[in-house]
Structure formats: structure tokens, C-alpha cells
Amino acid sequence: MSALAHSIDPSAAAEQELTDGFHLVIDALKLNGIETIYGVPGIPITDLGRMAQAEGIRVVSFRHEQNAGNAAAIAGFLTKKPGVCLTVSAPGFLNGLTALANATTNCFPMILISGSSEREIVDLQQGDYEEMDQLAIAKPLCKAAFRVLHAADIGIGVARAIRAAVSGRPGGVYLDLPAKLFSQVMDAEAGAKSLVKVIDPAPAQIPAPDAVKRALDVLKGAKRPLIILGKGAAYAQADETIRAFVETSGIPFLPMSMAKGLLPDTHPQSAGAARSTALKDSDVVVLIGARLNWLLSHGKGKTWGDAPKKFIQVDIEPKEMDSNVEIAAPLVGDIGSVVAALLAGLDGTWQAPPADWVNTLNTKRDENIAKMAPRLMKNSAPMDFHGALGALRTVIKERPDAILVNEGANTLDLARGIIDMYQPRKRLDVGTWGVMGIGMGFAIAAAIETGKPVLAVEGDSAFGFSGMEVETICRYNLPVCIVIFNNNGIYRGLDTDPTGRDPGTTVFVKDSRYDKMMEAFGGVGVNVTTPDELKRAVDAAMDSGRPTLINAVIDPAAGTESGRIGNLNPQSVVKRKS
Numbered sequence: 001m002s003a004l005a006h007s008i009d010p011s012a013a014a015e016q017e018l019t020d021g022f023h024l025v026i027d028a029l030k031l032n033g034i035e036t037i038y039g040v041p042g043i044p045i046t047d048l049g050r051m052a053q054a055e056g057i058r059v060v061s062f063r064h065e066q067n068a069g070n071a072a073a074i075a076g077f078l079t080k081k082p083g084v085c086l087t088v089s090a091p092g093f094l095n096g097l098t099a100l101a102n103a104t105t106n107c108f109p110m111i112l113i114s115g116s117s118e119r120e121i122v123d124l125q126q127g128d129y130e131e132m133d134q135l136a137i138a139k140p141l142c143k144a145a146f147r148v149l150h151a152a153d154i155g156i157g158v159a160r161a162i163r164a165a166v167s168g169r170p171g172g173v174y175l176d177l178p179a180k181l182f183s184q185v186m187d188a189e190a191g192a193k194s195l196v197k198v199i200d201p202a203p204a205q206i207p208a209p210d211a212v213k214r215a216l217d218v219l220k221g222a223k224r225p226l227i228i229l230g231k232g233a234a235y236a237q238a239d240e241t242i243r244a245f246v247e248t249s250g251i252p253f254l255p256m257s258m259a260k261g262l263l264p265d266t267h268p269q270s271a272g273a274a275r276s277t278a279l280k281d282s283d284v285v286v287l288i289g290a291r292l293n294w295l296l297s298h299g300k301g302k303t304w305g306d307a308p309k310k311f312i313q314v315d316i317e318p319k320e321m322d323s324n325v326e327i328a329a330p331l332v333g334d335i336g337s338v339v340a341a342l343l344a345g346l347d348g349t350w351q352a353p354p355a356d357w358v359n360t361l362n363t364k365r366d367e368n369i370a371k372m373a374p375r376l377m378k379n380s381a382p383m384d385f386h387g388a389l390g391a392l393r394t395v396i397k398e399r400p401d402a403i404l405v406n407e408g409a410n411t412l413d414l415a416r417g418i419i420d421m422y423q424p425r426k427r428l429d430v431g432t433w434g435v436m437g438i439g440m441g442f443a444i445a446a447a448i449e450t451g452k453p454v455l456a457v458e459g460d461s462a463f464g465f466s467g468m469e470v471e472t473i474c475r476y477n478l479p480v481c482i483v484i485f486n487n488n489g490i491y492r493g494l495d496t497d498p499t500g501r502d503p504g505t506t507v508f509v510k511d512s513r514y515d516k517m518m519e520a521f522g523g524v525g526v527n528v529t530t531p532d533e534l535k536r537a538v539d540a541a542m543d544s545g546r547p548t549l550i551n552a553v554i555d556p557a558a559g560t561e562s563g564r565i566g567n568l569n570p571q572s573v574v575k576r577k578s
């Protein structure tokens with residue numbers, strides 16, 4: 001029925017089926033397979049959340065938008081579909097923006113949908129409720145930003161957001177939906193027709209044959225080759241192809257933090273425990289979904305040694321090539337396609353890497369593992385990081401399908417090295433920025449998206465950035481076990497104020513009992529002082545699936561400044577007498 005009929009015959013209006021902005025947004029998301037929304041309700045999107053829930057979308061309400069945003073971002077990483085975060089205008093939007101920027105930095109596909117105030121008032125700066133030019137603010141912090149003004153454009157707006165988030169290098173997308181849009185009415189049939197199901201949202205990108213040949217030629221000339229797997233490789237979900245390439249080539253591999261488990265850390269070709277030697281002495285390095293950023297010392301300097309080095313880089317983003325050093329063989333394409341092409345190129349002429357290189361790395365690795373072993377068995381009270389992590393290492397060994405979330409400084413750096421991972425996409429952490437505050441958002445989304453038990457290993461400081469979400473974990477009754485490494489502060493718990501007036505800047509209330517926070521919301525709280533107690537408590541939590549928070553008492557003197565990256569702290573050269 002046309003809109004004209006409406007004006008001609010008033011009784012026909014009752015027959016005309018109508019839809020509105022609310023329903024079109026929900027229908028557009030559902031049409032594109034979005035099953036979950038993470039957010040915080042309020043004007044103007046409260047009803048959008050309610051209606052989405054009524055229509056069968058899972059709507060997970062958080063206590064703070066940053067945590068909802070982090071949940072959406074990691075949902076994107078885990079599923080290759082954009083995670084959706086829904087917020088209110090100005091302050092809610094800004095709270096979500098950190099997560100959107102972090103998702104973009106980490107190449108996680110995410111869409112931040114924020115309600116916004118009336119354009120006419122915002123643009124004249126007349127002081128609307130929560131007035132802010134959100135689109136302009138979001139633009140430099142994400143991959144793409146769109147605003148929808150007409151209900152008839154919702155389908156296109158959502159489609160563009162989805163395609164922008166997942167195609168090419170994945171990232172964060174902002175979608176601005178002004179309050180007025182939601183109650184705009186249109187004919188239901190026309191509305192349904194206006195929706196767009198995104199076809200092939202992240203198309204395969206096949207590498208050029210001569211680029212593949214160039215890379216294979218470089219690789220075949222290698223005497224000390226190394227493969228570095230990054231979180232792009234984990235994201236790509238090309239697990240079998242990657243494994244086949246690594247194993248067929250026989251080349252030692254090194255996983256970046258979130259690529260751990262793509263091949264098990266206990267794999268005979270893993271050079272994880274011989275990292276320094278592998279980086280320094282390799283001559284040809286194949287980067288698969290890993291950037292030569294600060295986490296790899298920009299591909300130069302002491303870390304990489306003096307010997308000339310050739311890089312082969314596999315990445316979907318052409319601009320990544322030569323970002324820090326010359327890339328001898330750029331391979332632009334999606335990891336699944338590129339690695340399959342490389343694998344196909346390892347024909348009869350391929351020779352396994354020289355035995356002396358492989359042996360050197362294996363010897364170094366075994367030495368380092370043996371050196372570490374006794375420290376991981378120490379059953380002292382208070383615990384040090386190694387003793388506590390030794391217990392958690394066994395937990396993950398026994399439960400390899402559990403998801404490990406990890407943040408902190410010492411708690412992060414030492415857990416990364418000590419806890420072996422066995423399956424892809426099971427280790428989720430602070431990523432490219434080293435950002436604190438991802439913990440509870442990641443844990444919640446990991447539990448919801450995968451249905452697997454989650455173990456969140458958190459520094460006491462790190463936990464504080466998202467700690468209020470323990471209520472959310474209890475409310476949704478999620479199988480999340482949080483272990484707080486409580487060393488009374490940031491890095492260590494011993495800082496003092498030289499003037500004697502206040503606490504030192506890095507210390508917290510001594511001997512806090514974070515476990516009581518969980519009890520406040522009906523979850524299980526446990527205080528542990530030895531690795532044995534810690535192991536028992538985690539096992540009980542994982543067996544029961546009940547929300548649990550374990551306060552693990554760690555020696556406040558055990559940590560080091562900034563964990564493993566203390567060298568990044570600027571040093572003052574001035575010593576004041578005062």
C-alpha cells in the first residue's frame with residue numbers, strides 16, 4: 001500500500017503495516033547474523049535494547065560502556081563477525097570510544113552504535129541533552145564512521161558498518177543514530193525491502209602469483225628461517241592451513257601473545273622459550289599477521305642482532321609493508337589464501353631448515369624450560385608470581401579449551417611466558433596498546449560467545465579498571481573464574497611517599513580482600529595464600545561453572561617495575577636535594 005492511500009482513505013491507515021527506526025535497526029542486525037549486543041541502556045536507546053531482546057537478540061547490559069565495548073571488540077576477534085556495542089549519547093559514547101579505538105588498533109572488527117542528540121540543536125550548539133558532535137569525534141579514532149538520518153537508510157547504514165568492520169584489515173566502526181531516527185515511521189514492506197544482507201563481507205584476497213614466488217625464493221635461500229605468528233593469524237581462522245605450512249616447512253615458529261595456541265606451545269617446532277636467540281640469529285623471518293611494531297622492537301636494534309635479515313610479511317593491509325624496515329617479500333592478501341599458496345609452493349624442491357639452526361633453538365629452549373621448572377613448583381606463602389603461575393599453568397594444561405584472559409604488568413608478562421596454550425584463540429590479553437581494563441569485558445564476551453569456561457588472571461590494579469562488572473558476571477551467571485594477583489599495587493606493593501603524607505603512588509590498601517566483592521553479588525569468593533590452594537580453588541570454580549573470584553596473595557616485593565618493559569620508562573637526569 002502506498003503512502004498516498006493513507007491520505008486518501010483514513011481507514012486504510014489502520015490496515016497499512018508500519019515499521020519504525022527501532023525495528024529497522026533490529027531487523028538489519030538480525031538479517032546480518034548479529035546475535036548479541038553489548039551495551040549500557042539510557043536515552044535514547046533504552047527501548048532499542050528492550051525491543052532487541054524481545055526479538056531474540058541477546059542483549060548484555062554492563063555497568064560501564066568501556067567494558068561493553070571491550071566485550072564487543074573481543075567478540076569480533078573470536079567470531080570474525082563485528083561485535084556490537086550500544087551506548088547512549090555524549091558521555092556513554094565517549095566511554096565506549098576507548099574500546100572502539102583499542103579495537104581499531106588491534107584490528108578487531110567492532111561496531112559502536114551510539115544514540116545521539118538532535119542534529120539541528122547539536123550543530124547550532126544550543127545545548128541539547130547530552131549534546132556532542134559524536135560523528136566528528138569518532139572519525140579519527142576508528143576505521144569508518146557513518147550517520148543515518150532517515151529510516152529508509154538504516155539498512156544501508158548497517159550494511160556499510162558491517163562491511164567496513166570486517167573487510168580488509170578489520171577494525172572499529174562508529175554508527176551514529178540520532179534519537180529522532182528511532183521513531184521515524186515507514187511502510188513495513190518498503191522497510192523490509194530497504195534492508196541489505198551483506199554478501200561476502202570479508203572477501204578472500206588472493207596474493208599475486210609473482211609475490212608468492214618471490215617469497216618462496218627468499219625462503220628457500222634461508223639458512224636460519226623463523227616464522228612469527230601474530231594475532232592476525234589467530235583471527236584469520238585458517239588454523240589447519242597454518243599448521244600444515246609450519247609443519248611441512250619444518251621452520252621453527254614464535255607466537256605473539258594472542259597467537260599462542262594456534263599451534264600448541266609444546267609443539268616440537270615452538271621456539272617460544274628461545275625467543276631472544278630466534279629473533280637475533282634468524283636470517284629470514286616470515287611474519288604472518290604480526291606487525292613490526294614496538295612488540296617486535298620495530299624489526300631492528302639489539303633484539304634483532306647484527307646479521308642481515310630478510311622479512312617476508314603476510315598481511316591483508318598493503319600499507320603495513322615497509323612500515324618499520326624493508327620487507328624483502330611483501331605478501332598482500334588474506335592469511336588463509338596466502339598461506340595456502342605458500343604451502344602449495346613447498347613442492348618437491350623444499351628442504352627442511354639446516355639441522356644446526358633447529359638444534360641451536362631446541363637446545364636453548366630446553367635449557368630455558370629446565371631453568372624455569374623449579375621456580376614454577378615453589379609452594380610458598382606468600383606466593384611469588386612463578387609459584388602461582390605454575391599452578392595456573394597446570395590448570396590450562398588440564399583444561400586446554402578454557403579461555404585465558406590476562407592483564408596487568410608482572411601478572412601479564414610472566415603469565416604469557418609461563419602458561420602454555422594448546423588451542424587457537426584461547427589467550428586474550430591487553431594487545432597492541434598494553435591497555436588495562438579489558439579484563440572483565442573480554443571475560444564476559446568470551447564466556448557468552450564460546451560457552452567455554454573462562455579464567456581471568458588479573459593484576460590487582462588491572463582488575464580495578466573493570467572490576468564492577470563482577471556484578472554483570474553474577475547477573476548473567478557466567479562460568480568466569482577471576483584470579484587476582486594481589487601484590488598490594490601496581491608492579492609492587494612497597495612504594496612510599498617520600499614526604500610521608502600520603503600512600504606511595506603505586507600502592508593500594510594493604511591486604512585487600514577482592515574476593516568479598518564477588519560475594520556481594522552472590523558469586524563465590526575465595527582467599528588463597530599458596531599455589532596448592534590456588535589450584536584447588538580454580539579447579540572447583542571450573543568444575544562448578546559458578547562465578548568465582550579468587551584473591552591470590554602475592555608477595556608485594558615479588559614484581560619488577562613495569563613487568564618486562566621497564567626499559568620504556570623515561571629516566572629523570574635531575575636529582576633534587578630538597
Ligand code: ADP
Pocket residue numbers: 105106107169170229230231232233235236256257258259288289290291292293295314315316317320333334335336431432
Ligand atoms: P600481534 O600483536 O600479535 O603481533 P598485530 O595486531 O600487530 O599482531 O598484527 C595483526 C596483523 O594481522 C595486522 O597487520 C592485520 O592487518 C593483519 N590481519 C588481520 N586479519 C588478517 C587476515 N585475515 N589476513 C591477513 N592479515 C590479517
Ligand code: TZD
Pocket residue numbers: 407408409410411412434435436437458459460461462463485487489490491492559563
Ligand atoms: N592505564 C591504562 C588504561 N593502561 C595502562 N597500561 C596503564 C594505565 C599503565 N599500567 C600498565 O601499563 S600496567 C598497570 C598500569 C596501571 C597495572 C600494573 O599493576 P597490576 O600488575 O597490579 O595490574 P602487577 O602484577 O602488580 O605488575
Ligand code: MG
Pocket residue numbers: 459460461485486487488489490491492
Ligand atoms: Mg599488582
